[in-house]
Amino acid sequence: MTTRFDIEYLRVLGPDGRLVGKNPPALAKDTDRLVELYRQMLRVRTFDTKSVALQRTGKLGTYASCLGHEAAHVGIGAAMRPEDVFAPSYREYGAQFMRGVKPREVLMYWGGDERGNDFSGPKHDYPWCVPIGTQCLHAAGAALAFKLRGEKRVGVACVGDGGSSKTDTYAAINSAGAYGAPFVLCIINNQWAISVPRRAQTGAPTLAQKGLAGGLHCLQVDGNDIIAVVAAMEEACERARRGDGGTVLELVTYRLSDHTTADDARRYRPDDEVKAAWEEEPLKRIKAYLVAKKAWNEKKEQAWKAECGATVDEEVNAYLATKVQPIESIFDHLYADMPEDLARQRQQALDWEARR
Amino acid sequence: MAEKKSFHLPDLGEGLPDATIVEWFVKVGETIRLDEPLVSMETAKAVVEVPAPCSGTVLKLAGAAGDVIETGSVLAEFELDPKLPQRADAEDTGHSHGHKGAGKPTPAADDGDTVIASDDGGELDTGDTAPAGREDAGTVVGAMESSDRVHSEQVSAAAGVKAMPAVRALARKLKVDLTRVKPSGAGGVVTMADVKQAAADGSASGPAPATARREPATAPQPAAAAQRTPVSASGRPMATRPPQAAPGTGQPEQLKGVRRNMARVMAAAHAQVVATTLADDADIHAWTPGNDITVRLVRAIVVACKAVPALNAWFDGEKLTRTLHPHVDIGIAVDTDDGLFVPALRNADMLDARGVREGVNRLRQQVMDRSIPSTELSGYTISLSNFGMFAGRYATPVVVPPCVAIVAAGRGRHQLVPVMGGVETHRIIPLSLTFDHRACTGGEAARFLRAMLDDLALPG
């Protein structure tokens, strides 16, 4: 039996801020919603800039910037429903803010405090995931639970181009396909896995096509195009929700920042490549589109930026003012009922701290 | 009076010890707002923009473009403007990942202490090797302590042998006895090459490792409080040996090794044992030529043990038990430069004269070359101390638990002895018997001594 496949590429809004192609999705006309989405993208960027500044002034540990990923992240979050479950890697703050995670929680996490993972908003979402790709199987497992219980909820995971090489990612694709689970995998291809370029990860021409091996729907999307991302993500979630199987979306974007604040990307990638990538960045084009449609202007931009700055500062101060947890906190959340041995050790730790 | 704030150069996330000022974005006296660009700093190959940590007036800047600032030292000082947005400080997490200045109050930049290199001249940190094209310290997460401090490990002089830890480790691996290696390094230090040479030519092969370090004792050994031995658990000699004939320094010196052990063991024995001593003279006038004194003493002890088993026993003061032994193992005191060793002459009751002589010689030799296994330094049932080589007649030697008796032989001498019909000169050996009166009676001790004297009086 011969099989052929095509991987479609979806772009709605070009880098110059103009629609491409015929029959744009309805969202392209919904300027109110687009303005709101743009606001969220600006909010994320404001937060991201402040976080880097915090790290540079010694107030935050290592931080993974999301510069350049705003459309991909905000778009994913916007298309999901509150009852869905989100399994991030460690960079998708834009999606998480859409789902109710607070900036101070992100800062707590990178600031070395476990309470950052205790989201006050989306109670079922997974915490940030450092072991690459493992979150994909968690989302697939969640999706399987939803299917087994007959719930109309979707399990969504984000993974990078580097992470798409991980055994766990393949396993998630395969098992989600085998079980027909409501699983959506967003491969956020920002072209770089620390210093390893996209072409070194795999021989396959697209990352989206990895879904074919598991029998999932596959689509490649311009990840800097908020309209395309939301449209594609909404369709994928609906498909999963009605029981028609999972999807792999490859969101093509670019990592405009270093891998983390401790990395230095100039060691391994040329400056003109980064410059060219800035021309395609997500905020520029949606702003141009909305300004052309008279739905946005400079005055609104400055006012919104100031408001973002103020709310981010509030979150930053809340984070900085949070005291370090007491020593017993490292014992108190290990088991439902604390074993005796551990209770003794906990007391020893307390005694040691009180020794002066 | 407005509040002042010193801003210390934070670790810019790459674990670097310092960074170079590229360009200030403010001047002294100007106002800056929180998070506005303050300065751009160059870490190796990356230029990083450092934002202002507060809002206020700039009072001091730590250097000029081109100056190198150490991580943790003061970068700028501000007078805070309470009307402008400020930011709180976070708690110190106890990490030391900065450079020498991190976390400590540092003098103001004007003192020149923190400027370690400058395009305008100034002092170079001579402790540093020339950082030609210095690589960035690199890490993709976290912040690690980073410094140019040079550290060298030291030669140690354990067991009287000078060597680096790595040389000792190699000697262990190649089973080379360091005490026998000829050192070729300066100051008498044994080098790697010396050890390899010794291994290759077999000139310093160490004692054969004990096949089992701790074999289960055939006779139940009482779990004595710290039955310490002067030889290590692996059968190798103690680590420290005092230097030969070192003059007194007049300063307190920590006891080590055998001497340290002796101090402990004797004190413990003294605290437990009820020591009583009987002394008498053995008349060896009848001895035929060729009698070996050690052999005769050993034989006499064996005879006496058979006659009075109460003195060939172990006593447990806590449990109040007494173990009478069917065999006789005699601890033979051997004096060395390092101190006293008491190896056991096993089954002395089964040995003939030659066996005793050879056995005692072998024990002496093993003690001298430190090849005696630790198992052979304990477990004897009675001991003998022949101190008479130098001086002394009678003594009150120390009984060390679990034994209950020790025989001491002093310096032999000639003595006028009245006999029927006149006076003769006889050779005598003074004997002292100390026993633990918790376990033995005076009568038993006296009968034991009698048996010894009678046996020693025999011709051979």
Place this chain on the structure above:
Amino acid sequence: MAAITLIEAITQALAWEMKHDDSVLVLGEDVGVNGGVFRATAGLQQSFGDSRVLDTPLDETTIAGLTVGLASQGMKPVAEVQFDGFVYPMLDHIVCHAARFRSRTRGRLTCPMVLRVPWGGGIRAPEHHSEANEAMFTNVPGLRVVLPSSPARAYGLLLAAIRDPDPVIYMEPKRIYRQYKEEVPDDGEALPLDVCFTLRDGTDVTLVTWGSQVKECLEAADALAGEGISAEVIDVATLKPLDFDTIAESVGRTGRVVIVHEAPKTAGFGAEIAARVAEECVYDLLAPVERVTGYDTPIPLFRLEMKYLPSVEKIVAAAKRTLAAS
């Protein structure tokens, strides 16, 4: 000769061995162009080319499996896992294959590989970057587990590890990667595996440790010396196979032992040493064995990590408890 850091000593050793043995190759994530996220392999791809220094796709299972494949077919791969916390997917290949090839094939196939693991906490890192998981490997028959504690030992032991015909898990304490410099001649001289290094002689108490805590133990020994207590410091270096003779000989002299490791206490490698002390040295002991370890919890995020790691103060307190006992 310039003084170098521990990480530079590793680069120096890799360069030496790659120069003198064509079968040695390096593989891992970001090891080529980037020289490794810790710069351990800096300059190697430039010197030896991309068929000797390979950037791998992002997958530890891939790295482990390919390494076993390479090693069993005549190469000497030195694989790098980027962080201790990412080693777990590799356990399948390490435990089921690398450690057993020789045994399962009666020596027909062997696995002369080295896995370099940046190890341990104390660098203010995010989650999963501060694992001290040596005990996971010491319980696997067929493996060697080695932890250097100084630039010189890093150089000498890595050379020995690469030359060793059996699989070696070489765990590098990242907290001391750049802590200080030491003169390390680039002479290709390996240090012996399977032996402990006695770094400081003492008579009153033996401190046994490895990795980052060697520094703390030496500082503790200094503090104790100030109070007239003489502490011996042993760097185990090769955890498996363990040179217990050195430890026993020392305990036989001092009668007191304090074992220090940052890994959690229960079933940490200190438990093995304590058991052997009980089996073979119990009559030498003047006090119970002391262990100064991490708590039986995951290492906390960095705000609390310095309270978790063994401190000089805790080690000194433990040493003094052994002296108070007799």
